[in-house]
Amino acid sequence: MTENNPGSAVGSLDPADDAPEWTDAMFDAAEFSVGGEVVRTATGYLGKTGVVRGRPAQRGRAKQQVTLRLDPDVVERFRESGPGWQGRINEALRRVVGL
Incomplete structure (x- = not known):
């Protein structure tokens, strides 16, 4: 020691x-x-x-941090598109739920 x-x-x-x-x-x-x-x-x-x-300045409510389990191929596909992949997942989810 x-x-x-x-x-x-x-x-x-x-x-x-x-x-x-x-x-x-x-x-x-x-x-x-x-x-x-x-x-x-x-x-x-x-x-x-x-x-x-x-x-960028916050618009309205701040985003909420969560833990989410996704299939590896889904994560890989978004990561392949480069930086900002988490934001693109958020955009895709918003489209699916109609926001």
Whole structure:
């Protein structure tokens, strides 16, 4: 078992070493505040590829998370169509129930 030594050096765990360099787009999308007061709100959030402009606004009620068991071939068919496959399942279900 390893020993917990509070005097040991952190080593390569310095977050500043791993932080990506900020781009102009990141600064443009970031929240700006002075003295704790927000001067400009953020216009997006930072994703793996840089600035993402955010999710669409909620229309009416929020979606409900559920657990649903589907046949593997059904899931595979929707996944083959690429990102957004869960939303396409939702659209297909809405059509079937007449919404």
